[in-house]
Amino acid sequence: MHRGNRHGRSEQARLAVLQAADDLLVENGFARLTVEGIAQRAGVAKQTIYRWWPSKTDILFEALVTDAAEEITPPDTGDPTRDLVTHLCALARFLTASDAGAVFRALTAEGQHDPALAARLREEHLTGQRTRDRQLLERAVQRGDLPVTADLDTIVDRLVGPLYYRALITGQEITTEFVTDLVSATLKSA
Amino acid sequence: MHRGNRHGRSEQARLAVLQAADDLLVENGFARLTVEGIAQRAGVAKQTIYRWWPSKTDILFEALVTDAAEEITPPDTGDPTRDLVTHLCALARFLTASDAGAVFRALTAEGQHDPALAARLREEHLTGQRTRDRQLLERAVQRGDLPVTADLDTIVDRLVGPLYYRALITGQEITTEFVTDLVSATLKSA
Amino acid sequence: MHRGNRHGRSEQARLAVLQAADDLLVENGFARLTVEGIAQRAGVAKQTIYRWWPSKTDILFEALVTDAAEEITPPDTGDPTRDLVTHLCALARFLTASDAGAVFRALTAEGQHDPALAARLREEHLTGQRTRDRQLLERAVQRGDLPVTADLDTIVDRLVGPLYYRALITGQEITTEFVTDLVSATLKSA
Amino acid sequence: MHRGNRHGRSEQARLAVLQAADDLLVENGFARLTVEGIAQRAGVAKQTIYRWWPSKTDILFEALVTDAAEEITPPDTGDPTRDLVTHLCALARFLTASDAGAVFRALTAEGQHDPALAARLREEHLTGQRTRDRQLLERAVQRGDLPVTADLDTIVDRLVGPLYYRALITGQEITTEFVTDLVSATLKSA
DNA sequence: GTGTAAGCGAGACGGTACGTCCTGTCTTCCT
DNA sequence: AGGAAGACAGGACGTACCGTCTCGCTTACAC
Numbered sequence: 001m002h003r004g005n006r007h008g009r010s011e012q013a014r015l016a017v018l019q020a021a022d023d024l025l026v027e028n029g030f031a032r033l034t035v036e037g038i039a040q041r042a043g044v045a046k047q048t049i050y051r052w053w054p055s056k057t058d059i060l061f062e063a064l065v066t067d068a069a070e071e072i073t074p075p076d077t078g079d080p081t082r083d084l085v086t087h088l089c090a091l092a093r094f095l096t097a098s099d100a101g102a103v104f105r106a107l108t109a110e111g112q113h114d115p116a117l118a119a120r121l122r123e124e125h126l127t128g129q130r131t132r133d134r135q136l137l138e139r140a141v142q143r144g145d146l147p148v149t150a151d152l153d154t155i156v157d158r159l160v161g162p163l164y165y166r167a168l169i170t171g172q173e174i175t176t177e178f179v180t181d182l183v184s185a186t187l188k189s190a
Numbered sequence: 191m192h193r194g195n196r197h198g199r200s201e202q203a204r205l206a207v208l209q210a211a212d213d214l215l216v217e218n219g220f221a222r223l224t225v226e227g228i229a230q231r232a233g234v235a236k237q238t239i240y241r242w243w244p245s246k247t248d249i250l251f252e253a254l255v256t257d258a259a260e261e262i263t264p265p266d267t268g269d270p271t272r273d274l275v276t277h278l279c280a281l282a283r284f285l286t287a288s289d290a291g292a293v294f295r296a297l298t299a300e301g302q303h304d305p306a307l308a309a310r311l312r313e314e315h316l317t318g319q320r321t322r323d324r325q326l327l328e329r330a331v332q333r334g335d336l337p338v339t340a341d342l343d344t345i346v347d348r349l350v351g352p353l354y355y356r357a358l359i360t361g362q363e364i365t366t367e368f369v370t371d372l373v374s375a376t377l378k379s380a
Numbered sequence: 381m382h383r384g385n386r387h388g389r390s391e392q393a394r395l396a397v398l399q400a401a402d403d404l405l406v407e408n409g410f411a412r413l414t415v416e417g418i419a420q421r422a423g424v425a426k427q428t429i430y431r432w433w434p435s436k437t438d439i440l441f442e443a444l445v446t447d448a449a450e451e452i453t454p455p456d457t458g459d460p461t462r463d464l465v466t467h468l469c470a471l472a473r474f475l476t477a478s479d480a481g482a483v484f485r486a487l488t489a490e491g492q493h494d495p496a497l498a499a500r501l502r503e504e505h506l507t508g509q510r511t512r513d514r515q516l517l518e519r520a521v522q523r524g525d526l527p528v529t530a531d532l533d534t535i536v537d538r539l540v541g542p543l544y545y546r547a548l549i550t551g552q553e554i555t556t557e558f559v560t561d562l563v564s565a566t567l568k569s570a
Numbered sequence: 571m572h573r574g575n576r577h578g579r580s581e582q583a584r585l586a587v588l589q590a591a592d593d594l595l596v597e598n599g600f601a602r603l604t605v606e607g608i609a610q611r612a613g614v615a616k617q618t619i620y621r622w623w624p625s626k627t628d629i630l631f632e633a634l635v636t637d638a639a640e641e642i643t644p645p646d647t648g649d650p651t652r653d654l655v656t657h658l659c660a661l662a663r664f665l666t667a668s669d670a671g672a673v674f675r676a677l678t679a680e681g682q683h684d685p686a687l688a689a690r691l692r693e694e695h696l697t698g699q700r701t702r703d704r705q706l707l708e709r710a711v712q713r714g715d716l717p718v719t720a721d722l723d724t725i726v727d728r729l730v731g732p733l734y735y736r737a738l739i740t741g742q743e744i745t746t747e748f749v750t751d752l753v754s755a756t757l758k759s760a
Numbered sequence: 761g762t763g764t765a766a767g768c769g770a771g772a773c774g775g776t777a778c779g780t781c782c783t784g785t786c787t788t789c790c791t
Numbered sequence: 792a793g794g795a796a797g798a799c800a801g802g803a804c805g806t807a808c809c810g811t812c813t814c815g816c817t818t819a820c821a822c
Contacts, residue, residue, distance in 0.1 A: 009798070030303035036777055045800045050779065108359060109299035113219035118361060126360060154371065157362075161352030169298060169354055170316060171308060172347075181344065189379035199767070226808055235769045240810065389772070409683035416803060425774045430805065488739060489679035493599035498741060506740060534751065537742075541732030549678060549734055550696060551688060552727075562728065569759035580794075604782060615795040620784065 009052060016042035017049060018066065021059045026099050030106040057110050057117055060103050065124055067100035074132055080140035084183050085176070087136055088163060092174040095167035105168060130156055140187070150190045158186050199242060206232035207239060208256070211249045216289055220296040247300050247307055250293050255314055257290035264322055270330035274373050275366070277326055278353060282364040285357035295358060320346055330377070340380045348376050389432060396422035397429060398446065401439045406479050410486040437490050437497055440483050445504055447480035454512055460520035464563050465556070467516055468543060472554040475547035485548060510536055520567070530570045538566050586612035587619060588636065591629045596669050600676040627680050627687055630673050635694055637670035644702055650710035654753050655746070657706055658733060662744040665737035675738060700726055710757070720760045728756050 020041035025033050035056050039046045053059045072094050074087040094101045104125070111118030133156050140146045146155075162182060166172045210232035215223050225246050229236045243249045262284050264277040284291045294315070301308030323346050330336045336345075352372060356362045400422035405413050415436050419426045433439045452474050454467040474481045484505070491498030513536045520526045526535075542562060546552045590611035594603050605626050609616045623629045642664050644657040664671045674695070681688030703726045710716045716725075732752060736742045 013799075034777060035779085039800095043800085045802085046779080047781085047801090048799065051798080105302040109302040110221075112295040112299040112358065113221050122360060130360075154368065157352040157355060157368075158348065158372065158375070161355035162347045163351070164355045164359055165347060165351035168302065168358070170312060170320075178344065178347075182348065185348070185376075185379040189375040203768075224808060225810085229769095233769085235771085236810080237770090237812085238768065241767080393773075411680075411683050414803060415805085419774090423774080425772095425776095426805080427775085427807090428773065431772080485682040489682040492675040492679040492738065493601055502740060510740075534748065537732040537735060537740075537748075538728065538752065538755070541735035542727040543731070544739055545727060545731035545734045548682065548738070550692060550700075550727075558724065558727075561724065565728070565756075565759040569755040583794075605784085606782060613795095615797090616784085617786085617796085618794060621793090 010048075013042070013044050013048055014052070017044055017053075017059060018063045020044075021056070022063050022099055022103065025060065025106060026102050030109065057107060057114070060107055061117075061120065061124070064100060064103045064107060068094070068104065068125060069128065069132075071098060071100055072129065072132065074136050076139070080136055080143050080145050081183060081187065084136050084140070084159070084187075085179050087133070088159060088179045088183065089174075089176060091133075091160065092163050092167065092179065095163065096174065108168065133160060145187060146190055155186060155190055159183065200238075203232070203234050203238055204242070207234055207243075207249060208253045210234075211246070212253050212289055212293065215250065215296060216292050220299065247297060247304070250297055251307075251310065251314070254290060254293045254297060258284070258294065258315060259318065259322075261288060261290055262319065262322065264326050266329070270326055270333050270335050271373060271377065274326050274330070274349070275369050277323070278349060278369045278373065279364075279366060281323075281350065282353050282357065282369065285353065286364065298358065323350060335377060336380055345376060345380055349373065390428075393422070393424050393428055394432070397424055397433075397439060398443045400424075401436070402443050402447075402479055402483065405440065405486060406482050410489065413486075437487060437494070440487055441497075441500065441504070444480060444483045444487060448474070448484065448505060449508060449512075451478060451480055452509065452512065454516050456519070460516055460523050460525050461563060461567065464516050464520070464539070464567075465559050467513070468539060468559045468563065469554075469556060471513075471540065472543050472547065472559065475543065476554065488548065513540060525567060526570055535566060535570055539563065580618075583612070583614050583618055584622070587614055587623075587629060588633045590614075591626070592633050592669055592673065595630065595676060596672050600679065627677060627684075630677055631687075631690070631694070634670060634673045634677060638664070638674065638695060639698065639702075641668060641670055642699065642702065644706050646709070650706055650713050650715050651753060651757065654706050654710070654729070654757075655749050657703070658729060658749045658753065659744075659746060661703075661730065662733050662737065662749065665733065666744065678738065703730060715757060716760055725756060725760055729753065 017038060020038045021033065024037055024041060033056060035046060035049055038044075038056070038059065039049055049059070053062070072087070072090050074090075075083050077083055077086075095104065107117065107121055111121050130153075134152055137146060137150075137152045137155055141148055141150065141152075146152075159182065163174055163179075166174050166178075207228060210228045211223065214227055214231060223246060225236060225239055228234075228246070228249065229239055239249070243252070262277070262280050264280075265273050267273055267276075285294070297307065297311055301311050320343075324342055327336060327340075327342045327345055331338055331340065331342070336342075349372065353364055353369075356364050356368075397418060400418045401413065404417055404421060408417075413436060415426060415429055418424075418436070418439065419429055429439070433442070452467070452470050454470075455463050457463055457466075475484070487497065487501055491501050510533075514532055517526060517530075517532045517535055521528055521530065521532075526532075539562060543554055543559075546554050546558075587608060590608045591603065594607055594611060603626060605616060605619055608614075608626070608629065609619055619629070623632070642657070642660050644660075645653050647653055647656075665674070677687065677691055681691050700723075704722055707716060707720075707722045707725055711718055711720065711722075716722075729752065733744055733749075736744050736748075
């Protein structure tokens with residue numbers, strides 16, 4: 001089980017820690033997520049965690065970046081509007097129902113009182129996410145569903161903002177109908 | 191300075207605790223906000239805090255409800271669109287720049303891993319806030335700026351969602367222009 | 381069980397700690413004596429220990445001073461030589477066979493690399509012990525068994541030195557015969 | 571500095587370790603003597619230490635045995651009493667003022683809670699030391715300064731006991747006068 | 761006007777988790 | 792093959808707060 005050598009860390013230990021952190025977060029919530037507990041669950045020494053991750057949020061961070069991209073990569077069926085609805089529904093599912101989404105919510109929460117974490121979250125996750133969101137709008141422009149003059153960034157805000165709002169703030173359900181109406185209204189007004 | 195008597199709690203202690211909690215949250219962030227610290231800053235015994243508030247989030251909660259309503263009560267100039275822009279700008283300022291907003295962000299963050307807190311936040315703050323938000327739309331309906339068939343709740347989501355998204359998630363600035371465009375596009379498409 | 385109040389510490393906790401430290405030292409030896417272990421055995425929080433004792437040696441110290449004096453207070457039968465033998469045998473037993481003696485040996489050991497501890501051990505234990513040792517010699521002087529010119533401090537060294545040497549260094553048994561011979565030879569040569 | 575070869579252990583590394591252990595013991599005391607620190611000071615890998623010495627006390631042990639004998643080998647001037655005083659003064663100096671003495675004190679201290687170490691210390695150091703001590707007494711017997719019936723082992727105890735006692739327990743200075751008186755009194759009473 | 765009871769500041773208590781340090785084992789590379 | 796490097800599991804360290812408790816003081820109503 002020991003890997004110890006001069007050329008780098010144990011991949012086994014790294015994955016065990018990420019998995020344990022993910023599991024414990026989902027099981028017990030962020031408040032009860034402790035480095036001590038992660039170490040025990042992962043069968044790893046605390047020092048090994050502190051050696052590679054400055055804090056427990058960094059562990060979650062790594063877990064998030066690893067998982068998120070694949071879960072919410074937009075489809076491309078040739079019908080931008082339909083793809084948009086599909087993609088936003090996937091995003092809603094990610095935010096409300098997936099393990100990675102739980103990690104995202106926890107990190108966003110921490111980011112409220114930790115500007116550095118918030119910044120890192122934007123750089124390493126949100127930027128990529130917005131790029132994926134934009135792709136669909138760019139295809140819509142190409143198809144003529146949106147005017148070339150449209151401010152796509154603002155439109156992204158108008159599309160995903162209500163989803164994040166419902167998922168993180170009000171907790172209202174995000175139905176397909178809600179998404180469909182949101183998309184059609186937003187595209188129409190652009 | 192002791193109040194000690196058989197008929198009720200010390201208002202002085204209550205206010206000192208709320209103020210201390212608010213200050214320490216803004217100064218040090220939520221992570222470093224401790225009951226121990228609040229007690230010391232407020233010149234109050236820990237037991238006095240535990241006697242009246244189940245947890246430190248309850249202290250913040252009381253501080254929020256006290257402050258929030260007055261900061262974001264919508265105006266009524268007779269011009270619903272203009273009022274809407276004014277109100278949403280005030281909301282944006284509340285979310286990003288006020289002390290009460292910092293408390294709101296902290297509680298929303300905690301609510302991500304504490305469903306009971308999230309529910310309470312909705313009941314005691316968000317519901318009232320959405321009611322205030324809706325009032326403007328109802329006036330717009332009366333003025334004929336919106337069709338009577340419009341689903342006002344959904345429109346509220348589309349209006350405030352992007353603001354919360356920028357304030358809590360991306361951290362992008364919320365300019366008057368952004369709000370103005372958001373309002374006109376949303377009303378147009380409804 | 382809790383005492384917590386403004387008028388000082390819990391005597392119960394104090395005694396539990398002293399007893400646990402004493403027991404664990406005898407059972408496992410000094411090397412395996414940990415604050416963690418003492419706290420657990422005593423049913424006390426680590427912080428309670430750190431609050432009242434700067435280090436684990438201080439705990440042992442308190443245990444020693446409490447116990448030692450009564451174990452090795454010299455007798456007075458009117459026969460100084462006999463009393464001397466009795467007393468030195470008691471001292472030998474203390475050094476080699478008693479719990480308090482185990483504590484003494486451990487602290488003396490620590491004192492080898494901690495001058496402050498060594499000094500404190502002298503002040504608070506050894507000085508008293510030597511005073512008790514001297515009393516017998518003073519009585520011997522009064523009886524005429526020793527010349528008034530005798531340097532009693534030096535004689536104490538010659539009497540107890542070999543006992544400490546056997547007990548702490550060579551581990552040889554200290555028989556009554558050895559003590560008897562030591563006393564008679566030492567008194568004769570003084 | 572690398573020796574890495576196929577022909578047995580590096581004498582260079584061995585000496586560096588012994589020297590480093592000795593230095594660090596004198597500089598920082600036993601409590602702060604760590605295998606990690608010795609390895610770093612000696613420019614040697616931890617594993618090299620663990621390969622050759624079971625524990626850090628074994629390192630000190632080897633250092634002691636190497637140094638001690640030569641420091642306290644008794645002289646032979648033909649005057650046993652004078653030699654005895656000289657030798658005991660050398661012993662006192664060894665115990666209180668030499669580097670090897672510091673190692674001896676540290677090991678004796680450890681021996682208080684480690685019977686195996688204590689036994690080894692007796693076998694490999696103390697036995698030899700006592701033999702050297704005895705030689706002088708045997709010469710004294712040959713010269714007629716001591717009766718042939720004298721129990722030399724007991725006399726050794728009476729001579730060196732007070733020295734160890736002062737050096738390790740009370741910390742009193744060991745003056746030439748003290749030693750001279752001790753020797754004359756002891757020989758007289760034998 | 762005295763007695764009683766509730767709220768108060770204070771702070772010790774048993775605990776949990778923190779982040780650091782060192783141990784002794786192990787693996788890999790270099791010589 | 793020996794030595795250097797260094798990652799690993801384990802576990803004690805001393806610290807910070809947690810939430811509970813008991814204390815002795817200070818009121819102010821109730822008798």
